[in-house]
Amino acid sequence: MSDNIVEINNLSFSYNSRLLHKGINMRFPRGKVVAIMGGSGSGKTTLLRLIGGQLKPSIGEVRVDGKVVHEQDADGIYQMRRKMGMLFQFGALFTYLSVFDNVAFPMREHTDLPESIIRDLVLLKLNAVGLRGARDLMPAELSGGMARRVALARTVALDPAIIMYDEPFAGLDPISMGVILNLIRRLNDALGATSIVVTHDVHETFAMVDYIYFVSAGVVVAEGTPAELRESQMPFVHQFVHGEVDGPVPFHYNAPDFRQDLLHA
Amino acid sequence: MLDRLASTLRGIGSRVIDRIWRLGFAARFFVYSLAYSGESFRRFHLVIKEIYFTGVLSLIIILVSALFVGMVLGLQGYNTLQKYGSSEAVGVLVALSLVRELGPVVTALLFAGRAGTAITAEIGLMKATEQLSAMEMMAVNPIARVVAPRFWAGVISMPFLAALFSMMGVFGGYLVAVPMIGIDDGAFWSQMQANVDFHEDIVNGVIKSCVFGVACTIIALFEGYDAPPTAEGVSRATTRTVVNSSLAVLGLDFVLTSFMIG
């Protein structure tokens, strides 16, 4: 049994004849929290979908627990997804179900547990994210941070081995951000799971994760522990970590010469 | 000049290919919805919940429209028939028009407008807010869980709605003919019963409404499922649902009627 629960080998993926990934290699060791960082539109979320089997790679493979994802049949994908949990960017709660029913959904779909046990489990999960008192609210009545936390409770409802986060800090206030950060680390360690976090929040992430992959222009430009990357002198990493205005990612979108543009009225 | 012509032709060509590709995708979608229907029958309460939203909530518009359609038919029919001294045939006119054509067709058009757009908007928004993706990642097939129950609910609701429409319309015609105009009650019903055949007219009407139910529901589901996940995309999809459903219903009506008469 390999030490890596997820492996991405030589992955190339194109979407609408646009090449998003060119030969990507990544390893996600068991029990660790790994971040995938990069600018907007660099294909980070697509990587999560490739791991989850929602998309097929053009070249290369993604292995989960030793098995190649896109070679699985419907049953195989089903078994794989039972071990995974994904937190979507704005929660993706089912708007027609209450908070309680949302968290109970995976349990009711995949297990034959009686309602009394499901009730206890749901309350346990909601307690872990601090929202046991909100169990009867509807998603429309929740704030952004609360919705995100309920979605997190739903993601870990069946104690998955791999937890994926798609931009979990997007649009949150500092307190909610801190809460989610805290939960990601604690849940990962409590469940003995592996967490993959796609984000571009530098300071919060650097404080929490074990390893980071930097993706830009379809390739992995840098990887390492937070400490290593903070010291890195690579131009892209430096610009990203320190939030510099100009660098390998230019400030100006492609435009003709400024003087020419002004003179050509 | 020549390359403008070429680019126009290329544009037409690509749009036609787009439409054909989309039609193929819709056909595969239809087959998947049928193939994954097992769960809808094992957990029938899913279908029942959707019958409430598509069928029960459409009752008011169907019944009120039917009443007015029947009353207008009665008025117009009497207006023309009494010139030929056949005013007692008003019942036959109203009943045949409703049971054969207006019942199934108008119900289908109203259904597409009310329930069809609701289905499209709901599924389109579920797609836009990533709820369908979330379901997929939780190893729950969204077509089996979300699409198939709504499909069967629409197919089951339509014939009942059409029958209720026809019945209400006949009642509307009766209201106009007997209390208002003064045509003989017995003549009204007996002429109708003598001229409306169960197999030819009523059964054919039911068959038509079932076919329309399938068409309208699958179009509404497909447009929602295929909608671009933006606000504008969903709004355009609901428009497409109404337009495509209406065209499909009227086209199928012609095809079915020619089969049934010939």
Added chain:
Amino acid sequence: MDRTTLDLWVGIFVAAGIAALVALAMKVGNLTSTNIGKTYTVQAYYENIGGLKTRAPVKSAGVVVGRVADISFDNKKFEARVTLDIDTSYQFPKDTIAAIFTSGLLGEQYVGLEAGGEDDVLKDGDKIESTQGAVVLEKLISQFLFNKASEGSSNSDSKQSDKKVE
């Protein structure tokens, strides 16, 4: 809305729909007059059935006593073979005439049975001996023209013979 209220409304909806269908069949259509009871089958051969269709009524003295079950072509006799389902509560003598009439001026065609005088009655599988086919419009017109033509020639004949007498 909880499950029980939902189920109630859907149940009401489906019940109302079925009631509407039944009402349509009974009050609006003619299902009640369709023979659902027991029937026996007799056959009749016609030179021309005109516009007779299956499920057309079989009437006697204007009352519906049965239905046309099947119409086919007998390739040996070169005649139409019409199968009639008659309600078992009605018995007809063996020399009954089965003629094809039109209801109203341009209405649907039906089979009219005129009872004969024999004591023996038709049983299941019997054949009706005397039949009268439908009136075909072309034959009617050609007969009319022929009559008119022979009238004209007999008139001129009598005028000539009158002249001769003078």
